[in-house]
Amino acid sequence: MYNFSYQKVSSIADAVEAMQKAEDGKFVAGGQTMLPTMKHRLASPSDIIDLGGIDELSGINVDGDTVTIGAMTNHAAVAASSDVQSAIPALAKLAGNIGDPAVRNRGTIGGSIANNDPAADYPAAVIALGATVNTNKRQIAGDEFFTGMFETALEEDEVITSVSFSKADAAAYMKFENPASRYAIVGVFVVKSGDGVKVGVTGATPCAHRGMRLEEALNGNFSADAVDGVEIPVEKMNADIHASAEYRAHLVKVMTKRAVEACS
Amino acid sequence: MQTVSMNVNGKSVSGEVEDRTLLVEFLRENLRLTGTHVGCDTSQCGACVVHVDGVSVKSCTMLAAQADGSDVTTIEGLASNGDLHPMQQAFKDNHGLQCGFCTPGMVMSALDIVNRNGNNVDEATVRKELEGNICRCTGYHNIVKAVQAGAKNMGA
Ligand SMILES: Cc1cc2nc3c(=O)[nH]c(=O)nc-3n(C[C@H](O)[C@H](O)[C@H](O)COP(=O)(O)OP(=O)(O)OC[C@H]3O[C@@H](n4cnc5c(N)ncnc54)[C@H](O)[C@@H]3O)c2cc1C
Ligand code: FES
Ligand code: FES
Numbered sequence: 001m002y003n004f005s006y007q008k009v010s011s012i013a014d015a016v017e018a019m020q021k022a023e024d025g026k027f028v029a030g031g032q033t034m035l036p037t038m039k040h041r042l043a044s045p046s047d048i049i050d051l052g053g054i055d056e057l058s059g060i061n062v063d064g065d066t067v068t069i070g071a072m073t074n075h076a077a078v079a080a081s082s083d084v085q086s087a088i089p090a091l092a093k094l095a096g097n098i099g100d101p102a103v104r105n106r107g108t109i110g111g112s113i114a115n116n117d118p119a120a121d122y123p124a125a126v127i128a129l130g131a132t133v134n135t136n137k138r139q140i141a142g143d144e145f146f147t148g149m150f151e152t153a154l155e156e157d158e159v160i161t162s163v164s165f166s167k168a169d170a171a172a173y174m175k176f177e178n179p180a181s182r183y184a185i186v187g188v189f190v191v192k193s194g195d196g197v198k199v200g201v202t203g204a205t206p207c208a209h210r211g212m213r214l215e216e217a218l219n220g221n222f223s224a225d226a227v228d229g230v231e232i233p234v235e236k237m238n239a240d241i242h243a244s245a246e247y248r249a250h251l252v253k254v255m256t257k258r259a260v261e262a263c264s
Numbered sequence: 265m266q267t268v269s270m271n272v273n274g275k276s277v278s279g280e281v282e283d284r285t286l287l288v289e290f291l292r293e294n295l296r297l298t299g300t301h302v303g304c305d306t307s308q309c310g311a312c313v314v315h316v317d318g319v320s321v322k323s324c325t326m327l328a329a330q331a332d333g334s335d336v337t338t339i340e341g342l343a344s345n346g347d348l349h350p351m352q353q354a355f356k357d358n359h360g361l362q363c364g365f366c367t368p369g370m371v372m373s374a375l376d377i378v379n380r381n382g383n384n385v386d387e388a389t390v391r392k393e394l395e396g397n398i399c400r401c402t403g404y405h406n407i408v409k410a411v412q413a414g415a416k417n418m419g420a
Binding site: 001002003004005006008028031032035036039040048050052076099100101102103105106180181182 | 266282283284286305306307308310313319320321322325326327329330332373376377380393395396397
């Protein structure tokens with residue numbers, strides 16, 4: 001890991017100022033992606049600006065049908081939160097199956113979605129639950145946040161402050177996980193609510209997306225059988241040492257069926 | 265450079281470190297607490313697990329500067345007056361180690377598992393929660409037995 005200059009800030013304003021002054025700065029949250037990436041020299045920022053001292057970025061708040069999770073809230077806290085467990089149990093369960101206990105004690109929701117790893121779990125939930133990503137500058141709709149592989153709508157000096165999720169009538173997340181890292185080879189988040197069915201798919205393609213064909217089929221008939229007839233475009237799937245494109249296309253349907261069954 | 269101060273195994277310590285110094289490097293190289301191991305560079309093996317403010321973290325994936333002001337417990341902080349901690353004793357009694365390289369991280373993760381799941385934690389939970397700790401010797405079976413036995417003895 002190349003050296004850098006580290007500073008811990010205690011307010012969002014200080015974080016933004018530090019970023020603007022830095023030659024090539026990066027925010028760090030839990031560091032569970034940032035530090036491994038820097039150790040491999042895939043990133044070598046001049047400045048690391050630690051958001052860990054900004055108290056207002058942590059915590060979970062429920063207001064009516066909306067659950068707002070502070071950007072610096074770690075995965076273990078989301079998994080253990082009785083508020084999240086009762087409002088959106090599928091979200092608490094998703095957080096509890098990210099990586100391993102030590103990763104969950106450090107990794108944060110803000111870091112996970114800002115990083116937008118194609119195999120990360122939270123993006124599927126953000127998309128399917130129609131969440132809103134709140135930043136120091138604006139509110140970004142979940143559907144518009146993830147723009148490509150490791151790319152998001154965020155600007156350089158934009159800090160995610162929290163993510164707001166709405167309760168659903170039913171929701172479930174199923175992932176086929178990489179046994180070494182627990183990242184999703186394919187993960188599918190299915191939500192049923194007043195506006196119909198929404199399906200968030202991660203792991204399958206370079207960037208998490210809505211499964212429009214699956215949604216169409218499930219809006220007509222919310223059952224695992226409805227998934228059988230859906231064609232998943234193999235040419236759009238990721239292929240790597242963990243799974244071929246054909247296998248991922250197959251897994252999208254299997255995970256969707258399991259999620260639908262868990263919803264009913 | 266950064267000046268970091270923390271409480272390690274009940275003692276206040278401080279030191280001058282490079283900004284990029286990892287917590288595990290500070291523990292091993294500055295404090296000479298070499299019980300905490302480094303087994304990988306991908307944050308996956310768990311040989312480096314210590315407790316920071318009461319919960320398990322991978323000390324290879326945290327900067328020393330990020331642990332400034334924290335309470336840290338390493339494997340060296342468990343035994344008291346020459347008596348092994350019940351979890352360490354359980355690893356010994358149940359043949360929960362062979363080469364011992366993964367053991368400090370296993371024991372620290374095991375204590376975190378007991379803290380969250382209690383003294384009667386079941387086998388499936390232990391196996392699931394040890395996912396972040398890799399052992400290339402034992403095949404895990406006796407580690408799982410050791411964690412359950414240690415958990416019980418901690419409650420006794
Ligand atoms: C062994 C291992 C297993 C893992 N398994 C899984 C898994 O199964 N599923 C999964 O989804 N993830 C997994 N992860 C990743 C983990 O969830 C990380 O926590 C997550 O990817 C990044 O969160 P972080 O808080 O550590 O962010 P960091 O690593 O600190 O930062 C990541 C990126 O986000 C940016 N950032 C962070 N916070 C903000 C903010 N508030 N505003 C703007 N930008 C911000 C940083 O600048 C950086 O670019 C795993 C990681 C490890 C090491
Ligand atoms: S050395 Fe920390 S996880 Fe391997
Ligand atoms: S005992 Fe050798 S790695 Fe676990």
